[in-house]
Amino acid sequence: MYVTMITPECAPVAKVGGLADVVFGLSREMEIRGNPVEIILPKYDCMRYDHIWGLDITFQDLWVPWFDGAIHCSVWFGFVHGRKCFFIEPHSNDNFFNRGCFYGQQDDAMRFAFFSKAAMEFLLQSGKHPDILHCHDWQTGLVPVMLYEQYQHLGMTHPRVCYTIHNFKHQGVTGTDVLQATRLDRPDYFMHPDRLQDDANHTGLNIMKGGIVYSNFVTTVSPRHAWEAHHTDQGHGLSHSLHVHESKFGGVLNGVDYEVWNPETDPYIPFHYNGNDLEGKYADKGALRERLLLRSDFKPIVSFIGRLDPQKGLDLVRHALFYSLDVGAQFILLGSSPDHGINNYFRHLKEHLNDNEDCHIEVGFEEELAHLIYAGSDIVVVPSIFEPCGLTQMISLRYGTVPVVRAAGGLADTIFDKDYSDHLPEHRNGFVFDQADNAGLESALARAVGLWFDYPDDFQKLMKTGMGYDYSWNYPGGHYLNIYDLIREK
Ligand code: ADP
Numbered sequence: 001m002y003v004t005m006i007t008p009e010c011a012p013v014a015k016v017g018g019l020a021d022v023v024f025g026l027s028r029e030m031e032i033r034g035n036p037v038e039i040i041l042p043k044y045d046c047m048r049y050d051h052i053w054g055l056d057i058t059f060q061d062l063w064v065p066w067f068d069g070a071i072h073c074s075v076w077f078g079f080v081h082g083r084k085c086f087f088i089e090p091h092s093n094d095n096f097f098n099r100g101c102f103y104g105q106q107d108d109a110m111r112f113a114f115f116s117k118a119a120m121e122f123l124l125q126s127g128k129h130p131d132i133l134h135c136h137d138w139q140t141g142l143v144p145v146m147l148y149e150q151y152q153h154l155g156m157t158h159p160r161v162c163y164t165i166h167n168f169k170h171q172g173v174t175g176t177d178v179l180q181a182t183r184l185d186r187p188d189y190f191m192h193p194d195r196l197q198d199d200a201n202h203t204g205l206n207i208m209k210g211g212i213v214y215s216n217f218v219t220t221v222s223p224r225h226a227w228e229a230h231h232t233d234q235g236h237g238l239s240h241s242l243h244v245h246e247s248k249f250g251g252v253l254n255g256v257d258y259e260v261w262n263p264e265t266d267p268y269i270p271f272h273y274n275g276n277d278l279e280g281k282y283a284d285k286g287a288l289r290e291r292l293l294l295r296s297d298f299k300p301i302v303s304f305i306g307r308l309d310p311q312k313g314l315d316l317v318r319h320a321l322f323y324s325l326d327v328g329a330q331f332i333l334l335g336s337s338p339d340h341g342i343n344n345y346f347r348h349l350k351e352h353l354n355d356n357e358d359c360h361i362e363v364g365f366e367e368e369l370a371h372l373i374y375a376g377s378d379i380v381v382v383p384s385i386f387e388p389c390g391l392t393q394m395i396s397l398r399y400g401t402v403p404v405v406r407a408a409g410g411l412a413d414t415i416f417d418k419d420y421s422d423h424l425p426e427h428r429n430g431f432v433f434d435q436a437d438n439a440g441l442e443s444a445l446a447r448a449v450g451l452w453f454d455y456p457d458d459f460q461k462l463m464k465t466g467m468g469y470d471y472s473w474n475y476p477g478g479h480y481l482n483i484y485d486l487i488r489e490k
Contacts, residue, residue, distance in 0.1 A: 001035040001484050003027075004130040004159075006119045008102065008112060008139040010039055011260070012367055013047045013080050016102050017307050018254065018391045019136055019166045022221070025257035026134075027083050029477035036084075038130070040119045042111075043076055043087035045098040048367075052078040058086070059126055064118045067181050071114070075122055088118045104338035109174035109207065110181060112139035117182045120146050120156075129158045132484045136164050138172035141211030142182060145196070148214050149184060160487040162480070163215035164252075165208065167388055168229055168236045169311060172207030173198050179205065194244075200237050212241050216487035218249045219480075221389035222410030226251030234386050234409075252480060253413055254389040255473030261374075261395050268371035273400070275467040278460070281375060281400055288376030291369075294330055295357040300378035300452040301330045302445070303401075305370050305392055308337035308346060308363075313406065316383035318349070319438045320445060321359065327449050330358040332373055336365050374399040378459075379448050383433075383441050387411045393430070397466035402459070403430040404444045414471065418462060419447065429466040 005027055009020035027037040049055070055078035062073040071094075076087040090096055096111045105111060120143065123130070135143045144161040176187040184190060191197045191205060195213055198204035212218050220226050226249065229235040230242045242249050259265075263281070264274050270287045273280030289296055302324040306312050317333065324331040337343050343363050350361035362369065374380070380396040382405040389410030393403040397414075405411040416423040417432040431444040451459045 001030075001132060001481065001488070002130045003030055003035055003037045003132045003134055003484070004123065004128070005037060005039040005134045005136070006116070006140045006143050007039060007041060007136040008115070009136075010041055010080060010083070010085065013049075013051050013085070014041055014044055014102060015365075015367070018221075018389065021257065021260075021391055022164075022166065022254050023136060024080070024083060025255055025260070025473050026477065026480060028257060028259070029255070029473035030481070033477060033481065035481070038128075039080075039083055039085045040122065041085060041087050042097040042115050043089035044102060046100050046102065052080055052085070054078050055087075059122065062088070062118065062122055062125060064090070064114070064121045065183050066114065066117065073118055086122065088115060088122065090114065090118065101338065109172050109178055112172065113142055113178045113182050113207070116140050116142040116146065119143065120151050124151060124154060124156055129156075131159065131488055132162055133159045134162045134164065135211065135215070137166050138170055138208040138211070141172060141207040141209070142178070142184075143211075144214035145184065145210040146182065160490075161215040161217075162483055162487065163211045163218045165211075165218065165220045165229075165388075168208070168220070168234060168238060171209070171236065171238070173201065173204040174207065175203075176205055178207070198237070199240055209238060209241050212238065212245055212249075216248065216490065217483050218242075218245065219252045219483065221252065221254045222413045223251035223253065224413045225388040225409035228386070228409060252476050252483070253410060254391060254394075255476045256391060256394045256398060256471050258398065258472040261398050263375055263399050266371055266375065268368045269375040275400070275464045278400060278463070284372065284375040285377070288332075288372050291372065292332065292360040292362075293357070294332075294360060299328055299330050299358065300449055301332060301376060302379045302381060302449070303332040303334070303373050303377040304381050305334045305373055306382070308335040308339075308342045311385055311387070313383035313385050313436060314342070316406075316436065316438070316441050317381070319441060320381045320383060321349075323438075323442055323445060324449070325356070325358055327446065328453070329379075329449050332359075332377065333361045334364075334366060334370060334373055336363055374401055377401045378452055379404055379445075381441075381445065382406065382411055383436070384408050384411060385436055390414070394471040397429060397469050397471065400463040400467045402448055402462055402466065404448050405430060405432055406436055406440070407432050407434050417444075418451070426465065429462065429469060
């Protein structure tokens with residue numbers, strides 16, 4: 001199976017969150033199984049160019065039709081830790097991808113409509129005929145629309161589309177000018193409830209809805225979240241479309257790339273370890289404290305790593321910080337947001353706690369530091385309001401760090417409470433709470449910290465159980481291959 005990923009993110013070069021990890025990890029798994037994969041990305045100015053090898057122009061003159069004219073692009077090729085990546089660089093005054101950030105621009109809908117159009121033109125003009133186009137999130141929702149409404153008629157009859165929704169909250173609701181820009185035109189045809197018209201705002205064009213309607217198969221990133229999106233308000237207005245297309249919709253739990261996230265080999269942690277020998281983990285805890293100037297004391301380290309988005313339960317994150325300090329633990333926060341107000345809020349908190357040697361707040365995106373925090377912490381909190389899958393809890397397990405999570409989406413699918421679970425005791429791997437409030441969080445965090453202080457052997461057993469879990473791409477990789485097979489056979 002020849003797969004082309006069309007995506008706004010790929011770890012570690014263009015990473016905002018889990019989508020980037022998924023594209024890299026799934027692509028690697030597909031290749032291990034003998035399926036060639038190519039990845040098409042925008043050529044952002046703010047990428048981690050130090051993780052791209054052999055970057056060079058491979059397609060000099062790509063002219064992408066846009067409004068009444070065309071935009072000249074160069075397509076670059078390079079290897080990202082072994083993955084074959086193409087980067088689209090437009091030469092126009094719009095400067096679509098030279099903004100110093102990935103998202104959060106006023107013209108995001110136009111930027112990624114252009115990217116989708118350019119990716120299709122690149123496939124057409126370079127004569128590529130992948131079996132599968134695997135698209136991700138709203139940014140690429142127009143790809144299947146363009147495939148079936150435009151490019152099929154230009155001879156691109158071979159590919160089938162798998163569309164993965166990592167987050168229903170951002171759907172790319174925009175105006176009909178995107179139709180003119182991409183030459184899809186025909187607003188009366190597309191702005192129809194069965195096609196791209198937004199269900200809530202009838203003058204809005206919903207790009208993610210287009211992805212759902214036109215793709216051959218739609219996935220979201222955990223079985224539980226597939227149900228939530230279909231049957232609760234977590235579909236953020238798309239539940240009806242999911243219902244109409246339910247026969248081609250399902251949840252596939254994300255995997256974690258166990259080569260990238262491996263405490264036995266991780267180049268970003270000073271001491272390596274595994275489930276049989278945890279000495280390195282305790283040494284990493286010391287290194288983490290040293291790096292962040294935390295005092296060395298008989299205390300567990302509780303951490304939060306994630307985007308500072310209201311979805312992540314930011315009030316609960318703040319409460320987890322103060323509660324941890326109250327019960328004698330240390331707390332580390334690593335996170336950032338495209339919203340300056342949110343970043344500033346946490347920067348103020350950092351100033352306020354500046355002299356506290358049991359607490360560190362780092363506002364920013366720091367891949368290397370994240371690895372050290374996973375390794376050096378005892379407990380990770382993930383108090384999300386909603387969480388389509390969540391990778392942080394699975395990465396934590398791999399690093400022997402006990403997750404404390406709210407029972408939402410993929411968190412509920414992957415973490416089983418030590419004391420209250422219908423899983424066998426030997427399969428329980430963390431602490432879970434239901435209510436998204438302070439009391440709910442405390443009910444789980446208190447048990448985790450209490451176990452660390454009072455029953456260290458039991459705590460260590462829990463760590464080892466988590467490390468023994470297999471949340472690699474092995475199983476979900478097979479699942480995606482089945483989906484690819486299914487839509488090729490139809
Ligand atoms: P989401 O996709 O909602 O952002 P996930 O839990 O699926 O959340 O994935 C988050 C990924 O991004 C993990 O690999 C996590 O380590 C990483 N990450 C999030 N915030 C940061 C940050 N500030 N610095 C470094 N890595 C981060």
